Amino acid sequence: MKALLDRARTFRTRADFDSVAYRKLAEGQYPEALFITCSDSRVIPAMITGAQPGEIFELRNAGNIVPPYGRPGACGEAATIEYALEVLGVQDIVVCGHSHCGAMGALKSGDDLSSLPGVDAWLRLARPELTSVLETAPDDPSLPEVSQGNVVNQLAALRSYPVVRQRLDSGRLRLHGWYYEVDTGFVYELGDEGDFRVHAA
Numbered sequence: 001m002k003a004l005l006d007r008a009r010t011f012r013t014r015a016d017f018d019s020v021a022y023r024k025l026a027e028g029q030y031p032e033a034l035f036i037t038c039s040d041s042r043v044i045p046a047m048i049t050g051a052q053p054g055e056i057f058e059l060r061n062a063g064n065i066v067p068p069y070g071r072p073g074a075c076g077e078a079a080t081i082e083y084a085l086e087v088l089g090v091q092d093i094v095v096c097g098h099s100h101c102g103a104m105g106a107l108k109s110g111d112d113l114s115s116l117p118g119v120d121a122w123l124r125l126a127r128p129e130l131t132s133v134l135e136t137a138p139d140d141p142s143l144p145e146v147s148q149g150n151v152v153n154q155l156a157a158l159r160s161y162p163v164v165r166q167r168l169d170s171g172r173l174r175l176h177g178w179y180y181e182v183d184t185g186f187v188y189e190l191g192d193e194g195d196f197r198v199h200a201a
Helices: 002-009 020-025 045-049 076-087 102-109 117-123 127-136 144-158 162-169
Strands: 033-038 056-061 092-098 174-180 187-190 196-198
Touching (some): 056 076, 076 162, 092 144, 102 117, 102 127, 102 144, 127 144, 144 187
């Protein structure tokens, strides 16, 4: 923690806050995309995309899960999606799963999560749609089939939001599915055929 604190305390000296780019950040944010991904500390959207401050609006949670539209009670994910589209006007949403995902691993192994009731309740949102994949995916610690299947399902959940559907129907929004391989750095993109492929560099 000391190293993190030291870097935070000296951040002002490592960034050019007198530059036009940093001064513009105080005037507002105009991100190009909403990036929905896992809370996993190995998955860093700005590092993966090379984004600068202000370029991506992030939504992170365990397993990059998008709760179905209309669940009762307050929902941070729904609020973030609404704000990104209605206020910030983003035109692209990326759902990015990743290899070696703890959330997907817990679903695949059927772990007893009774000591983690919040985690158990959260993962229950993703479990039903993943049942067939969970039953057939091989026991691979990187979990590509499960994580990629989850990305596809979360894109479908996004489409249940009226604000998303309206923009898709009018051509004002594009959805993207990505799978990030932690141990190689490869980013696989979901194609029109439903498969994930690495683009040539």
